Amino acid sequence: MRLVLKILSPLLILGAGAGLAAYLIATKPVVEPEVVEERVWTVAAVPVEIKDQSVDLNLFGSLKAVRDVELRSLVGGEVIEVGENFREGGLLEKGDLLVRVDPFEFEASLNENKASLLEARSRLNELVATQDSEIAALNREREVLEREVRNVERAESLAKRGNISVKSLDDARSALSRQRQTVELREAQLEILKARIGQQRAVIDRLEVGVLRAERNLKNTSLRAPFRGYVTDVNAEFGKNIGASDKVARLIDATQMEARFLLSDSQYGLLLGSNAGIIGRPITVTWQSGDAELAFSGRVARLSPEISSDTGGVEVFAVLEPSEYTPFLRPGAFVEVVLSGNRYPNAARLSDSSLFNGDTVYVVEEGRLQPRKVEIVARNGDEILLRGDISDGDLVVTTRLPEIGPNLKVEVR
Incomplete structure (x- = not known):
C-alpha cells in the first residue's frame, strides 16, 4: 500500500499541475495587436x-558726381567782384561768374603787346618797300650792265680793225667791270634785305603770340563755371589777393551722378563669363531719404583698373540717367543697387x-x-x-x- 502511494503521489502532482496549467491557458485574457499608423509629415x-x-544682384553702394573739380585762379591779383551765387552750396549755371580779378595790369600788358606788334608790322612794311626799291634799282643796273657788255664787244670789234685806240677799249672794259661790281653790290644788298624781312616776320609772329597770351590772361581775370554744378570749399572773397593757381572753390556736377559699388570675385566672374559682359548692363539705384524713396535707372560705364586688396572685389561705376529728381541727389549718399544679371x-x-x-x-x-x-x-x-x-x-x-x-x-x- 505504501509502495502504491509512493508511485501515485508524483503522478497525481504532475496531473494537478498539468490541469492547472491547462486551466490558466484556457482562461488567460486575449490581447488584441495594436495597429501602428503611418506618420504624416507637415511640409512647405x-x-x-x-x-x-x-x-539680379542686390548690392549696396554710394553716389559720386560724374565731374568734381577744383577751380583755381588762372591769374593773380585782387578780387574785385564775386558772382551772385558764389557761396557754399550755391548753384551755378555754366558760364556764371565765380570771381573777377583786377584786370588793369593785364589790359596794360595787352595794349603794350599790340603797340609793339603795330610797330613791328610798320617796320616790315618799310623793309618790304625798300626791297621793292632795290629790286627796281637792280633791274636798271642789269640793263646798264647789258649795254656795257655790248659796248665792250663793239669796242673789241672796232679795235681789231684799228678804228679805235687801245685806251678806248680799256675804258670800255673798265666801265663794264664797274657796272658788274655795282650789280653784285645791289644783289648782295637785296639778299640782306630779304634776311631782315624774314627776321622781322619772326618778330611779328612772336609779338602776335604775346598778344594772344595777353588776351587770354585778360579773359582769365574772370573765372567762370565750366558746367552746371554746386559750389563748395569756397576759398576766395571780395578784396582778397589771390595768386595764380590758388584754389578758389570746388564745383560738383549737378546734372549727372554715378553709382559706385563693389562686385565680389564670384559675382564678377559670373558676369564676366556671360556673353553680355559687364559694361552697358542696366542697373536700378534706390535712394532712401527719410520717408522719400527715389529710384533711378542707369548703365554700367566702367570698371576699376585693379582688384581692391582691402575688399578683394572689383569696383564698378554706373552712370545714372538724368531725371527730374537728379538735382536732389548728393555725392556720398548710400544707395541700394540692383544690377541686371545673366x-x-x-x-x-x-x-x-x-x-x-x-x-x-x-x-x-x-x-x-x-x-x-x-x-x-x-x-x-x-x-x-x-x-x-x-x-x-x-x-x-x-x-x-x-x-x-x-x-x-x-x-x-
Missing part, C-alpha cells in the same frame, strides 16, 4: 515655374532649402514624396536656378527634413 512646398530667369532660359527658381544632396529635389505626388534629379544653373544668395527632371507646376518641398526620402507621406501646409 512651392509650385515650379519653368521660364526664362535672370539672376539670363537663363527654361529654368526654375527655388530656394536653396529645396535642394538635397546637391542634385535632388522632392516633388509631392498624391501626398507622397518623389525624388527628382536636377542640376544647378546659377546661385544668387539663398536662391538657386535649376534644370532637370522637373516640370512646370510640380510641387517642390522646401522644408528641411532629416528623415526625407522616397514615398514619405506628407501634408502640405
Whole structure:
C-alpha cells in the first residue's frame, strides 16, 4: 500500500499541475495587436515655374558726381567782384561768374603787346618797300650792265680793225667791270634785305603770340563755371589777393551722378563669363531719404583698373540717367543697387532649402514624396536656378527634413 502511494503521489502532482496549467491557458485574457499608423509629415512646398530667369544682384553702394573739380585762379591779383551765387552750396549755371580779378595790369600788358606788334608790322612794311626799291634799282643796273657788255664787244670789234685806240677799249672794259661790281653790290644788298624781312616776320609772329597770351590772361581775370554744378570749399572773397593757381572753390556736377559699388570675385566672374559682359548692363539705384524713396535707372560705364586688396572685389561705376529728381541727389549718399544679371532660359527658381544632396529635389505626388534629379544653373544668395527632371507646376518641398526620402507621406501646409 505504501509502495502504491509512493508511485501515485508524483503522478497525481504532475496531473494537478498539468490541469492547472491547462486551466490558466484556457482562461488567460486575449490581447488584441495594436495597429501602428503611418506618420504624416507637415511640409512647405512651392509650385515650379519653368521660364526664362535672370539672376539680379542686390548690392549696396554710394553716389559720386560724374565731374568734381577744383577751380583755381588762372591769374593773380585782387578780387574785385564775386558772382551772385558764389557761396557754399550755391548753384551755378555754366558760364556764371565765380570771381573777377583786377584786370588793369593785364589790359596794360595787352595794349603794350599790340603797340609793339603795330610797330613791328610798320617796320616790315618799310623793309618790304625798300626791297621793292632795290629790286627796281637792280633791274636798271642789269640793263646798264647789258649795254656795257655790248659796248665792250663793239669796242673789241672796232679795235681789231684799228678804228679805235687801245685806251678806248680799256675804258670800255673798265666801265663794264664797274657796272658788274655795282650789280653784285645791289644783289648782295637785296639778299640782306630779304634776311631782315624774314627776321622781322619772326618778330611779328612772336609779338602776335604775346598778344594772344595777353588776351587770354585778360579773359582769365574772370573765372567762370565750366558746367552746371554746386559750389563748395569756397576759398576766395571780395578784396582778397589771390595768386595764380590758388584754389578758389570746388564745383560738383549737378546734372549727372554715378553709382559706385563693389562686385565680389564670384559675382564678377559670373558676369564676366556671360556673353553680355559687364559694361552697358542696366542697373536700378534706390535712394532712401527719410520717408522719400527715389529710384533711378542707369548703365554700367566702367570698371576699376585693379582688384581692391582691402575688399578683394572689383569696383564698378554706373552712370545714372538724368531725371527730374537728379538735382536732389548728393555725392556720398548710400544707395541700394540692383544690377541686371545673366539670363537663363527654361529654368526654375527655388530656394536653396529645396535642394538635397546637391542634385535632388522632392516633388509631392498624391501626398507622397518623389525624388527628382536636377542640376544647378546659377546661385544668387539663398536662391538657386535649376534644370532637370522637373516640370512646370510640380510641387517642390522646401522644408528641411532629416528623415526625407522616397514615398514619405506628407501634408502640405
